Amino acid sequence: MFLAGDAESKKAKRLREEIRSSARVKALLANRDRRGRVEPRQNTYAKWQGAHWTLVTLADIGYPPGDESLAPIRDQVLDHWLSDSFYAEFEASTKAEAYNKPGVP
Numbered sequence: 001m002f003l004a005g006d007a008e009s010k011k012a013k014r015l016r017e018e019i020r021s022s023a024r025v026k027a028l029l030a031n032r033d034r035r036g037r038v039e040p041r042q043n044t045y046a047k048w049q050g051a052h053w054t055l056v057t058l059a060d061i062g063y064p065p066g067d068e069s070l071a072p073i074r075d076q077v078l079d080h081w082l083s084d085s086f087y088a089e090f091e092a093s094t095k096a097e098a099y100n101k102p103g104v105p
Contacts, residue, residue: 016064025063028054036072044080051076 006012019025031039031049038051045052051073058070088103098105 016062019062020064020067022061024061025058028057032072036069037076038073044077051080 033039038049038054044050047053048057054073055070055077085102086104090101090103090105092098092101092105
């Protein structure tokens with residue numbers, strides 16, 4: 001977003017705050033459950049709206065780093081990545097087979 005050394009300038013800080021309060025960010029963060037997680041709770045990778053895509057988009061548009069209010073979304077992604085299903089290995093001979101079973105083909 002900024003050239004090296006520019007990230008702490010007044011202009012950069014002002015822009016990050018504009019991003020934080022923008023309509024786009026409000027829309028991205030609007031679909032949260034009561035724990036602060038992005039809906040739908042069960043699908044971290046829901047196309048463009050799951051927790052993963054929410055964090056990716058926030059990073060892409062220059063959302064200010066270190067915002068602890070995003071911790072529930074971060075935790076939702078980490079819970080998914082660290083779930084037991086990622087420790088279950090299986091063999092799949094087609095792409096469809098690989099997507100029809102939880103775990104790592």
